[in-house]
Structure formats: structure tokens, C-alpha cells
Amino acid sequence: MNPSTPQDAPSAVGATLAVPVWDWPVRVVHWAIAVLVVVLVATGLTDMIEWHMRAGQVLLMLVLFRVLWGFFGSRNARFGAFVTGPSRVLRYGRSLFGGKHEVHATHNLAGGWMVVLLLAALATQAVLGLFANDEAGSNGPLERYISDDLSNTLSGWHVKLWWLIVALAVIHVAAVVYHRVRFRDGLTRAMFTGRKDLPAGAADPQHAATPWLRVVVIAAVCFAAMWLVNR
Ligand code: HEM
Numbered sequence: 001m002n003p004s005t006p007q008d009a010p011s012a013v014g015a016t017l018a019v020p021v022w023d024w025p026v027r028v029v030h031w032a033i034a035v036l037v038v039v040l041v042a043t044g045l046t047d048m049i050e051w052h053m054r055a056g057q058v059l060l061m062l063v064l065f066r067v068l069w070g071f072f073g074s075r076n077a078r079f080g081a082f083v084t085g086p087s088r089v090l091r092y093g094r095s096l097f098g099g100k101h102e103v104h105a106t107h108n109l110a111g112g113w114m115v116v117l118l119l120a121a122l123a124t125q126a127v128l129g130l131f132a133n134d135e136a137g138s139n140g141p142l143e144r145y146i147s148d149d150l151s152n153t154l155s156g157w158h159v160k161l162w163w164l165i166v167a168l169a170v171i172h173v174a175a176v177v178y179h180r181v182r183f184r185d186g187l188t189r190a191m192f193t194g195r196k197d198l199p200a201g202a203a204d205p206q207h208a209a210t211p212w213l214r215v216v217v218i219a220a221v222c223f224a225a226m227w228l229v230n231r
């Protein structure tokens with residue numbers, strides 16, 4: 001069955017099972033990104049710039065990994081499993097605030113777009129950082145390839161865009177809390193354990209199986225990209 005297909009509330013269907021929905025790379029990358037965003041804002045604002053640039057590049061590798069995993073990863077991790085057209089998202093939003101509960105094996109229809117937005121904002125911020133300078137001698141590793149004027153402009157965007165990331169993260173966490181309070185959804189637990197309580201037959205456990213060889217290949221691509229940036 002298509003993992004983005006909504007199901008009725010488990011109580012309406014009967015017995016639920018703890019079904020594997022998230023492979024381990026999705027979970028490890030998620031929590032690493034969450035921690036790194038806090039570290040990056042803290043080190044950026046306290047001028048711990050060398051640590052900031054190291055952490056920023058690790059974050060960029062993780063975002064790159066997640067984007068590639070969204071095309072080549074396990075079935076549930078692919079963007080095609082949870083990103084849908086605007087009319088379905090609007091309908092979903094209306095029914096959500098009307099109190100109707102839909103259970104999704106992967107991200108819900110609004111959450112899918114939030115994932116795309118978060119990854120796009122993080123990637124943009126980290127790429128801007130590669131070209132940024134702090135006017136005190138510390139420069140991103142690609143700053144040397146552009147003019148001082150352009151680097152100053154990109155630094156100006158970099159020191160503003162982090163607010164958008166913080167705002168998106170706050171909305172993201174608020175949405176998770178809303179689902180917990182309103183529908184008692186265990187979304188956060190699923191991001192740790194990989195399993196969601198779903199009606200029997202609602203999701204195929206094989207869709208969360210980790211294709212190991214692809215983990216290795218995609219990780220190698222990410223390391224190679226960072227090596228090239230720092231060459
Ligand atoms: C206490 C903090 C956080 C909690 C409890 C949390 C919880 C979650 C949960 C439950 C999901 C899955 C939602 C679903 O089932 O549809 C998720 C997904 C996601 N979260 Fe968070 N999150 C937190 C912080 C953050 C932060 C700070 C960021 C980055 C700014 C972030 C970025 C993401 C992304 C990109 C996804 C998609 C994961 C994927 O598909 O690989 N999260 N989060």
C-alpha cells in the first residue's frame with residue numbers, strides 16, 4: 001500500500017501494531033541535525049567561529065546525505081512517499097484543524113512540505129556560510145573564490161537567514177507537540193525507535209529496511225564533496 005495513504009484512527013480500525021517506518025539513517029541524521037542547529041546558533045552568536053565552521057560543514061554533509069537519501073534511500077524515506085500536491089495538502093490542513101485524525105506511515109501531507117522547507121533553508125544557510133567572512137580574518141572555505149564585496153553580501157544574508165531556520169524549527173516542534181496533545185500521536189517516539197503504532201496492514205515494514213550499500217555510497221559522496229570544498 002502507498003505509505004502516504006491516510007488511514008482512519010487506529011481506534012476506529014481496531015488493533016494496532018508497532019510497525020517499522022523510519023530506517024536508522026533517517027533517525028540518526030534527524031537528531032544530529034537537531035543538535036547541530038543548536039550548536040551552530042550558539043557558536044555563531046558567541047563568535048566561536050572555528051568550531052562554528054566545522055559544525056556547519058558537518059551539518060551540510062548531513063543535509064546532503066538526507067537529500068540523496070530522499071531519492072535513493074528506503075521507500076519510506078523517499079520524498080515521493082510524503083511530498084504531494086498543494087490541493088491535497090490544503091484539504092489535509094482543513095481536516096486537521098477540524099479535528100479529523102489521519103494516521104500516516106511516513107510524514108503527514110503538511111509535514112512532508114515542512115521537511116522540504118527545513119532541508120532547503122538549512123542547505124541555503126550552510127552554503128552561504130561556505131562563502132562568508134567574519135571581517136576578523138576567519139573565512140568560509142570557498143570565500144577565496146569570490147570577491148570581498150560578494151562575500152560581504154553573502155555574509156549579510158547568512159547573519160539574517162538563521163532566524164528563518166529558528167522560526168521553522170519552532171513551528172516544526174509546535175506541530176509535533178500539537179499532534180501529541182490533540183491526537184496522542186507518538187511521532188517523537190517513532191523518530192527514536194523507528195516504529196509507529198499503525199492499524200494492521202497499514203504499512204509494509206520492508207519500506208523501512210535500510211539498503212546498506214547505498215548508505216556507504218551516499219556517505220562516500222558526502223565526504224568527497226566536503227573534501228573538495230576544503231581542498
Ligand atoms: C526537540 C526537538 C525536536 C523534536 C522533538 C523533533 C521531532 C521530529 C519528529 C517527530 C519528526 C517526524 C515527524 C513526522 O512523523 O512526520 C521530525 C522530522 C524532522 N525534523 Fe525534527 N524535531 C526536533 C527538532 C528539529 C530541529 C531543530 C530541526 C532542524 C532545524 C528538525 C528537522 C527535522 C527534519 C528535517 C525532519 C524530517 C526528517 C526526515 O524525514 O529525515 N527537527 N522531527
Ligand code: HEM
Binds near residue numbers: 037040135162
Ligand atoms: C545551518 C547552518 C548554519 C547556521 C544555523 C549558522 C548560523 C550562524 C549564526 C547565528 C551566525 C552569527 C550571526 C550574527 O553574528 O548575528 C553565523 C555567523 C557566521 N557563520 Fe554560520 N551558520 C551555519 C553554517 C555555517 C557554515 C557551513 C559556515 C562556513 C563553513 C559558516 C560560517 C559563518 C561565518 C564566517 C560567520 C560570521 C559572519 C559575520 O560575522 O558576518 N556558517 N552563522
